[in-house]
Amino acid sequence: MDTSQNLDTRETSDLxxxxxxxxxAVYNQQGERLGTIEHFMVDKLSGQVDYAVMTFGGFLGxxxxxxxxxxxxxxxxxxxxxxxxxxxxxxxxGALHYSDQEPSYDDSxxxxxxxxxxxxxx
Numbered sequence: 364m365d366t367s368q369n370l371d372t373r374e375t376s377d378l379x380x381x382x383x384x385x386x387x388a389v390y391n392q393q394g395e396r397l398g399t400i401e402h403f404m405v406d407k408l409s410g411q412v413d414y415a416v417m418t419f420g421g422f423l424g425x426x427x428x429x430x431x432x433x434x435x436x437x438x439x440x441x442x443x444x445x446x447x448x449x450x451x452x453x454x455x456x457g458a459l460h461y462s463d464q465e466p467s468y469d470d471s472x473x474x475x476x477x478x479x480x481x482x483x484x485x
Contacts, residue, residue, distance in 0.1 A: 388445030389417050397455060430460045433482045
């Protein structure tokens with residue numbers, strides 16, 4: 364079986380390399396681009412992705428805010444070539460976010476983030 368194509372693209376039909384997720388565009392249901400995935404947070408014990416951290420706003424990295432989104436809130440869209448979330452720009456502006464100082468990502472923070480987007484935390 365020739366796997367060179369999968370190694371070159373770093374993805375299969377079910378898996379994608381983390382470096383290909385980083386920088387992927389995020390859109391809302393109306394097709395408006397909200398931002399891009401900067402990185403994601405993985406639970407050390409379960410190996411599951413808990414959050415995608417999306418950048419939103421700013422210009423050339425100045426004034427850019429980071430918005431943790433529950434991983435389950437994102438759906439990959441081949442039509443958009445990026446992730447889609449059921450969030451408006453106005454809802455996103457009211458969500459928990461940070462600029463430089465990364466939050467602790469403890470259970471209390473997780474519950475706040477997940478409940479804002481209508482998901483149950485763990």
